[in-house]
Amino acid sequence: MIQNHNIRWQHGIVNRAQREQLNGHHGCVVWLTGLSGAGKSTLAHCVEERLVADRCHTYVLDGDNVRHGLCHDLGFTPEDRCENIRRIGEVGKLMTDAGLIVISAFISPFRSDRDGVRKLLGEGDFIEVYCDAPLDVCEGRDVKGLYQKARSGELSEFTGISSPYEAPLNPEVVVHTGRDGLDVCADKVLNYLRDKNKLLSTR
Numbered sequence: 001m002i003q004n005h006n007i008r009w010q011h012g013i014v015n016r017a018q019r020e021q022l023n024g025h026h027g028c029v030v031w032l033t034g035l036s037g038a039g040k041s042t043l044a045h046c047v048e049e050r051l052v053a054d055r056c057h058t059y060v061l062d063g064d065n066v067r068h069g070l071c072h073d074l075g076f077t078p079e080d081r082c083e084n085i086r087r088i089g090e091v092g093k094l095m096t097d098a099g100l101i102v103i104s105a106f107i108s109p110f111r112s113d114r115d116g117v118r119k120l121l122g123e124g125d126f127i128e129v130y131c132d133a134p135l136d137v138c139e140g141r142d143v144k145g146l147y148q149k150a151r152s153g154e155l156s157e158f159t160g161i162s163s164p165y166e167a168p169l170n171p172e173v174v175v176h177t178g179r180d181g182l183d184v185c186a187d188k189v190l191n192y193l194r195d196k197n198k199l200l201s202t203r
Contacts, residue, residue: 019099023057026198027096029121030103030189033114033168034131035160036146037138039177039185040105043131046186048103056199058101061088066106076157082113089117096125101198109165124196128171129189133178135160 020026030047032040044060051058067074071087074080085108095102108114118126138160139147150158157163173192175185193199 016097016099019097023099025056025099025101025200027099028101028125028127028193028198029092029096029117030101030127030129030193031092031108031114031117032103032105032129032131033108033171034133034177035135035138035165036107036158037141038131038133039141039182040107040131042182043175043177043185043189044103044105046182047189050186050190051101051199054199056101057099058103059095061091061102061104061106063106076163078110078157078163081109085110085113085117089120092117093121096121101193107159107165109159109163111166111168114168127173127192127196127198128168129173129175130168130171131177131185132167132174133176137178 016027030044032044034040041060041062041064044062048058048060066084066088070091071084074084085106088104088106092102092104114128118128142148146155146158147161149155150161155162159165173189175188177185190199
């Protein structure tokens with residue numbers, strides 16, 4: 001990474017606490033991780049919908065969507081995967097500073113990358129949610145046919161088949177997306193946010 005010592009972080013007049021007060025809740029990043037087909041995007045949008053119903057300011061960062069723009073230049077090599085997650089972490093940091101509840105849905109297969117985002121965001125702002133679903137369940141849900149292509153050799157560096165997935169060791173929340181229904185999983189995420197006072201009104 002290029003270092004430019006002439007660039008300094010600019011602190012505005014309005015700070016994070018004021019933005020959170022305006023929003024009526026605290027900002028954070030809810031980081032959903034798991035295999036392709038584990039239900040990350042489905043869960044992310046369900047949680048978002050329920051947060052909005054409670055008048056929370058929130059936004060979903062989805063893996064496919066981000067690769068249309070911010071990360072369109074990246075492939076799926078280990079190096080590109082690391083850079084993809086680094087960029088998302090930086091975006092999440094900015095959005096958290098804006099007082100938003102950010103829900104990210106990325107495979108993010110490497111612990112070191114997720115730990116890097118946790119360190120970047122700071123204590124309490126990174127909530128790791130492991131979407132735990134067996135590989136056979138994920139393959140059965142594969143509407144894009146990616147697992148089949150990976151097994152036939154058409155796709156290389158595919159997580160769970162030709163590239164490893166490193167499950168979280170100590171996530172804040174584990175949801176069994178291969179076993180439990182969507183509402184059960186969403187309840188678990190939302191209950192954690194309530195328990196940690198993330199949804200507590202700051203007005």
